[in-house]
Every structure is written in C-alpha cells, then in structure tokens.
Amino acid sequence: MTQRTRVKICGLRSAEHVHAAVAAGADALGFVFYPPSPRAITPDAAAELVALVPPxxxxVGLVVNPDPAELQQWVQTSGVDMLQFHGDETPEFCAQVCQQMSQRIGLPFFKAIRMKPGLDLEAELPQWHAARGILLDAWHPDLPGGTGEQFDWANVPERWRSRIILxxxxxxxxxxxxxxTVQPYAVDVSGGVEAQKGVKDTARIQAFLAAVRQEDNRHDRQ
Structure with missing residues (x-):
C-alpha cells in the first residue's frame, strides 16, 4: 500500500471552515500571519480557532520575513504547532528563531520555495536540512504566495519528492x-477551495479532500 497523501488547508479564518476541514480529513490547518494577505488573521483570532482543533x-502559522520578537509573540499567542516561512528567509534565520522559541527541541518549521524561472532546486534544497519539509509554490514577482497560479510539476526533482509539500x-x-505526476508527501491548498478570495467554501474543501483520497485509492488498486 502506498503512503497516503497528506493535506493542508491554508488561510482559514472561521470556526465553520476549521470544522469543515477537520471533518473532511485534513491533516494540517494553516493560519496566515501576514497582514497584506486577504487571508490574514490576528494571532488572537487564530488562538480561538486553534483551540477547536482536535489531537x-x-x-501551522504562515509568516513572511517576520521580526523575531514579533514572531515569538505570534507563536505564544496563537499556540500553533509549527511555522511555515514564506518569504526570503535564510536557512540560518529559520533554524535560529525556531530554536530560540523552544530551547529543548526547537519549534518545527518548513520552508516555502517559490519556483522562479531558472531556479536550481537540486542546489537549493540541500541547505534546508533543518526544515521538516519543503513547500513548492508558484513564483510571482510581487506576491509571496497565494497567487492561485500553477508551476511546471515536471521541475520537481524525483529524489526530493518524499519531502515535498506541493x-x-x-x-x-x-x-x-x-x-x-509529483507523488509528493503532501499537498497544500488555499485559493482552490474558496468561494471568493479569503473566504473558504465547505463544499470545495470536501471536494478537494475527496479528490486526494480518490487518487490515493486509484494508485493502490494499480
């Protein structure tokens, strides 16, 4: 039996859609701590939603080029389990700030890499050995993420796919x-399950999870 594909629903802002994502079988829920985003949420509001999430x-708290002191406050207030760095952070910055927030084992994190034309993933990925995983997203010259655009999946190196969040x-x-095509460890969706930008849709969340499970089951039958 193949390993099932994990699913993260990102950009959640309401109790209704947190419950919908959990009920549909999502493995991870993302909360955006980046004020310019239409999906942004305050750490206090996120804390109320995190409290609804079962074991x-x-x-996951999504951040973009955060100030370390502010980031620590966001994590403490919201209670998120891990971080997703989605800006121009360096491997050293991510590892250092996460270690500072949890001296015993370090707060886990993963890194988003935007697939800019010409990017050499084989050269880029080894330096992120401290990250739990690598999220690959479409590149946009003006936006750090959430573009709704797709990149060429054929550009994902096969030997890294078990660590990839697509x-x-x-x-x-x-x-x-x-x-x-990619056989990633996990997939991550935000705009693809929205009724309008920043507003999730329960039926689309359910349809997304159902499509993932259908593909996993199809692969098992082969």
Missing part, C-alpha cells in the same frame, strides 16, 4: 493529476 491535526494553483479538479 493529531497540526496547526502547492500553487491546486483545485479539486487538478489535485489528482498533481499527485499522480
């Missing part, structure tokens, strides 16, 4: 093909 579902333009209609 074994991870909560994002960028995923929807209930194309996530099956994405999994079939």
């Amino acid at each position: 074994f579902v991870q909560t 994002a960028g333009g995923l929807t209930p209609n194309n996530v099956g093909q994405a999994i079939r």
Whole structure:
C-alpha cells in the first residue's frame, strides 16, 4: 500500500471552515500571519480557532520575513504547532528563531520555495536540512504566495519528492493529476477551495479532500 497523501488547508479564518476541514480529513490547518494577505488573521483570532482543533491535526502559522520578537509573540499567542516561512528567509534565520522559541527541541518549521524561472532546486534544497519539509509554490514577482497560479510539476526533482509539500494553483479538479505526476508527501491548498478570495467554501474543501483520497485509492488498486 502506498503512503497516503497528506493535506493542508491554508488561510482559514472561521470556526465553520476549521470544522469543515477537520471533518473532511485534513491533516494540517494553516493560519496566515501576514497582514497584506486577504487571508490574514490576528494571532488572537487564530488562538480561538486553534483551540477547536482536535489531537493529531497540526496547526501551522504562515509568516513572511517576520521580526523575531514579533514572531515569538505570534507563536505564544496563537499556540500553533509549527511555522511555515514564506518569504526570503535564510536557512540560518529559520533554524535560529525556531530554536530560540523552544530551547529543548526547537519549534518545527518548513520552508516555502517559490519556483522562479531558472531556479536550481537540486542546489537549493540541500541547505534546508533543518526544515521538516519543503513547500513548492508558484513564483510571482510581487506576491509571496497565494497567487492561485500553477508551476511546471515536471521541475520537481524525483529524489526530493518524499519531502515535498506541493502547492500553487491546486483545485479539486487538478489535485489528482498533481499527485499522480509529483507523488509528493503532501499537498497544500488555499485559493482552490474558496468561494471568493479569503473566504473558504465547505463544499470545495470536501471536494478537494475527496479528490486526494480518490487518487490515493486509484494508485493502490494499480
């Protein structure tokens, strides 16, 4: 039996959609701590939603080039389990600030890499050995993420795919093909399950999770 594909629903802002994502089988829930984003949420509001999340579902705080002191306050207030760095942070910065927040073992994190044309992933990925995983997203010259755009999945090196969280333009209609092509550890969706920018849609969340499971089951039957 193949390993099932994990799913993260990102940009959640309401109790209704937290419950919907959990009920549909999401493995992780993302909360955006980046004020310019239409999906942004305050750490206090996130804390109320994190309190609704049952055991074994991870909560993730998405940040973009954060100030370390401010980041520590966000984590303490919201209670998220791990961080997603989605800006121009260096490997040293991410590892250092996460270690400072939890001296015993370090707060886990993963890093988003935007697939800029010409990027050499084989050269880029080894330096992120401290990250729990690597999220690959579409590149946009003006936006750090959440573009709804797709990149060429063929550019994902095969030997790294077990650590890859695939994002960028995923929807209930194309996530099956994405999994079939890349075979990532996990997929991450935000805009692809929204009724409008920043507002999730329960039916689309359910359809996305169903499409992932359908592809996993199809692969098992082969």
